[in-house]
Amino acid sequence: MILDSQTPLKVSIAATIASLALVLVVFELIRSRRLRERYALLWLLTGLVLVVLSAWRGGLNTIAGWLGVRGYPPAVLFAVGLLFVIVVLLHYSTVISRLSDQNVILAQRLALLETRLAESELGRAVPGDGALEPVAQARSRLEAEELPRT
């Protein structure tokens, strides 16, 4: 029978505190609106799994046994943490890809819109106020100013 080492208590406490800190930080980021829930769910799951595995040494030992890790069960904590972080990074890569695509669409639509505005003279502001003026008015004003129309 193989003698499994137990996770040292100090390690367990430190890991639990660190994982709890992660959960609390993520929670606070959501609360203060700097992180949207849909992107935070994976982080919360990571944090919770790590808290459970850190605090529950028996469970960590069991899982370490399944994976063939005998000398140092906390190695499983690293592995799990790393795995989750990889998943989160992958997820964020897809989010960034989508945002990039949307950004391109916005840039193009904006540029085309500005071109249309410029071509139709509607982009000319009435002197003295910031409002846009209707086409008919712009035409009469231009004629009065005797400026060449494009």
Added chain:
Amino acid sequence: MSSDAPRRLAVVPAYNEERAIGGVIEALHDFDPALDVVVVSDGSVDGTAAAAERAGARVIRLPFNLGIGGAVQTGFRYGWENGYELVVRCDGDGQHVPSELAKVVAPVVAGDADIAVGSRFVGSDSYRSSASRRVGIRLLALIVSTIARQKVTDTTSGFQALNRRALGLFAADYPHDYPEVEGMVMTIKHRLRLVEVPVEMREREHGRSSITALRSIYYMAKVLTALFVGLFRRNVVPET
């Protein structure tokens, strides 16, 4: 702008609803010819926008899909920026019945509420939906009722009427992913008056529902998280 009557707008979010949208707009015009209708096409890739224009509605074409929250908020911003006093939401998929709007509009027009929500579950039990969805909705309603300290029964209903005050709140800040639930909590936390009125709704006529079983679980997790965290927020509304 000579009329003294409150200007009314119907916001109709639609995503690939080219078959249903015409009927919805017609029914809205039948319900109230003075109602301005704006369809927000949420990045539709079919003929939704064209069909809506043919039916006589104004159309806002979003450049890509934002989801129901983003689309509806676009309509609310439009309403706010154009000075509307009363805004209703009626979805473009045909689930909402325009003639039922009278019930939802009444409390807001009477000044008894800032926002009125049409509920499928107040009193009547005739709305049929899958069992799991009903349980989910009931559970959510229970949770929101507890948080809000006010009894609510239908936390996923988008069939709503808003006065200018509620409109200002949502135009500035509207939850994007699953807005009806968080929106309800928001209004109550901001001390706006919310009432529910019983209404009838239809099953989806065309197209597919965007909620599958797996998404329901994800949905519940996200909403419960959002609700839980929302408990700890101060009620600061960001600049419009």
